[in-house]
Amino acid sequence: MKICYIVAMEAEAKPFVEKFGVEKVESAFGKLPCQLYQHRLSEKDSLHIVVNGQQHGSSLIGCEAASITTLKAIETIQPDIVINSGTCGAFKKNGAEIGKVYIGNGVMFHDRRVMGDDKWYTQSIGNYRLSKLSEEIAAALNMPMGKVTTGSSLDIQPCDLEIMAQHGGELKDMEGAAVAFVCSLLDIPCLLVKSVTDLIDGGENTLDEFLRNLAHASEELSKANVRIVEHLINK
Template identity: 35%
Template sequence: MVSHGDKSEDAVVSQHQDRPISTVVIITAAMQTEALPLVNKFQLTEDLESVFPKGVPWVRYHGVYKDLNINLVWPGKDLTLGVDNVGTLSASLVTYASIQALKPDLIINAGTAGGFKAKGAGIGDVFLASECAFHDRRIPIPVFDTYGVGLRQAFPAPNLVKELNLKVGKLSTGDSLDMPPQDEASIIANDAAVKDMEGAAVAYVADLLKVPAIFVKAVTDIVDGEKPTAEEFLQNLSAVTAALDQAVTQVIDFINGKCLSDL
């Protein structure tokens, strides 16, 4: 993970390139529906003595899969309203706390996303994000405008992309499910193939704390299609979650026994 003008990626690779990846943190999107299949797949156990601060709703599942210590962290449900903790605020907090507590070698942000048919996205497609940026932090002041976009490169994984035949595209993140004209203009400027509600926040924290991060996104709805986003999202969530589950399993199997430089 590296921002423009930063050499942190080189530092991370040189520091860890000869050491097999041992500890992985999977930061799931906020929907519990997207987290539980992976919990079952890797036979993870819920942490009953939380490593997180007392009172927060975040949930950690953990276990050993092959040679990897797997931690899956789900932001949980809002303590007042009982809905899933969606959005960038929970994502950034959970990522920060997970890095501090678990010291991962690699972060995988796994979740669903809207896709753009203009960029070749179809329902059920799985993308590995090449970079992440925000589309709803508009600060029209020199330099602050670039800060608002918050562009971060994902950790490069060309061998992973080739082996699993994943699509690659840019990810744009915002805190709203809909896409008003201002957001649309920013997403187009970001050249995004997929949009979500947490990726760029995870990328920001991973870059800040110098932890490599990759982003696996499965398309539930076509943003520039004919159907209403919310309707299409709910209609396809179950099937696309299965595709995401399969892709993340393949990613984990691929990185097992490998170093960061092998990705």
Template identity: 30%
Template sequence: MSSTGSTGILVVSATAGEAAHVPDGLDVVVTGIGKVAAAVAVTHALAKCDPDRLPLVVNIGTAGALHTHHSGLYLPSAVLNHDISSEVLRSLGHPVRDVIEVEDGDGSVLATGDSFISDAEIRDALAARADLVDMEGFAVAFACAQVGARCRLVKHVSDQADDSAMDWPAQVDASARVLGEWLRETL
């Protein structure tokens, strides 16, 4: 695991399984699952870099589809922090950044939260705000924004964010292969 290589690209993934097919020669940081782990790991990795030459951070990983017609690979244009009480905090006079726009996206919206979404009712409520759900994207994008690093989010649908999500461990390698191929073709 390195974050200071010469490629100018830092691939970030929550789990080693999701990064299993990253092409050789790319720097990879495996953050662990959840927003706190992701934010700390990305911040730590970027702190080791020359501030005048920050890498492009590419966050790859699996995501749950919030709409039944969603499948395949997505490059979200926006990511939102879905499990923070933004409205309440704002009403108390505390500004909260809960949406981040991401360059080079495909128009989709990713919702990030620390809850593993496997309930269709919760999925349907999130579907009013987003297309996909994960547990790290917002934290990665937020850490990048704080230090001025460019960020891309690349997510592959592994489940329908309902009871099928409980089969997520068996789906990770198939998603990792698609993500690795995207990296080979794009970077």
């Protein structure tokens, strides 16, 4: 099985990269900044971790970078499954805790307010299908599940919260739906793994809380990903 991880930030990927001892492939995507790390797990299994890369000295985040990275990764690697691994915000009222890792059971955009008929609205919010392995992995590894909603901003507005509430959104990120969108176009199974850095209803400044908890959440994310990879190759 070719397992391809899409990760936005180097800080999110670093613990996972170090645990597997993957090797960096130089200039794998030409002039694009995304970076490829890969490792042969067995005669028939391989792990590929693709990170968005940097521009202007900082990690590229958000939907545009995630879409480009996912498209080039699929074209180059031709994986059997794409896994978007990253951090997220979540709700304390739903039992979320800093560093808690979830498997996505749905994904959509929460900040696309497109007026029009049902077809335009359906396209704008997404609600992309995720891999049928999602529930199996969550059950086998005793991991909680939650619906991921994606937006282009770190903060969140009241209108975004309304859309999340209407559609059962529990985990807020900036990449998941973009990755799932590309996978849906190319018919590639997609799995989402999200670790909580900030509590949307916790009353703290989002950026301060995110930065304070990024290292811890990324470490917990790495531990979960090791278990997920082991489960996939031992199926």
